[in-house]
Amino acid sequence: MDAPVSVAPAAEASPRSLHRFANPGRFLRLSGRVLPWLAGIALVLTLVGLYWGLFVAPADWQQGDAVRIMYVHVPAAWLASAGYFSLAVCAVLSLVWRHPLADLAAAEIGPVGAAFAALCLATGSIWGKPMWGAWWVWDARLTSVLVLFFLYLGHIALIRAFDDPQRGYRAAAILALIGAVDLPVIKFSVDWWNTLHQPDSITLTGAPSMYIGMLYPLAICALGFSLGFAAIVVARMRAAVMERRIRGLLMARAQEHTGMEAA
């Protein structure tokens, strides 16, 4: 049984600190206002980006129309890494500041991140077959993303592995921090080793080596997918906060009932 969500006293928490969001009631109010906008904008951007990528953007001179798989594969890959990075941030918030919503966020990000890592691997495999002639190669980029997927599975399993949920959260947070080492390996794998996977077309430091007519739909898809990922996580967190409150209420009622019987 999960421990009921602790409610941080407003007087103790500085209004500027992260703990102002630790109050589940405040989180529910705030997320309730943000979620419809987040979900709506995500849906519109994703639909526009996918339509643009499928029907408007040009085919690649080498890859033909198979390049259109990029508009789902690349955002899934970015979100698989970004999702794990957010797990590591939650781990720091949990281990250092004991933020009560950090563990809950990590528990809800894990399955969504794992799904996007699986999606990245699956769409990459579907793209690889017509381009490389193989569904899978033990290339450094592919292998490091597969490791990321297993890290997600480990994180999910650890959270559920203990009778005391706090021990599960703690173990999962430590795995999230250690596993974050895989993120730079994924990023730089195409530079450090000779890989079949192509190098990054978009970097933070240089100009993109991609035709602008392909870059725009990719950017819109990436933004839409990112907002969609955030909306799914916020919705799952809202559900988790309410489920904990339900468990807390049921426990309190059961204790009241037992007390009355004993009296």
Next chain:
Amino acid sequence: MDHLPYIVAAYGLTVLVAGGFALDAWLRMGRARRRLAALDPRARR
């Protein structure tokens, strides 16, 4: 459009996974809201 089966498979899988997670989160949220409202009338607000 060449490589159509691969493109359809990739997009179909994406819609299935992302849509499935979104639908699951939405249904879970609605279920939790109804149960909480039944237990605690203050949660109706």
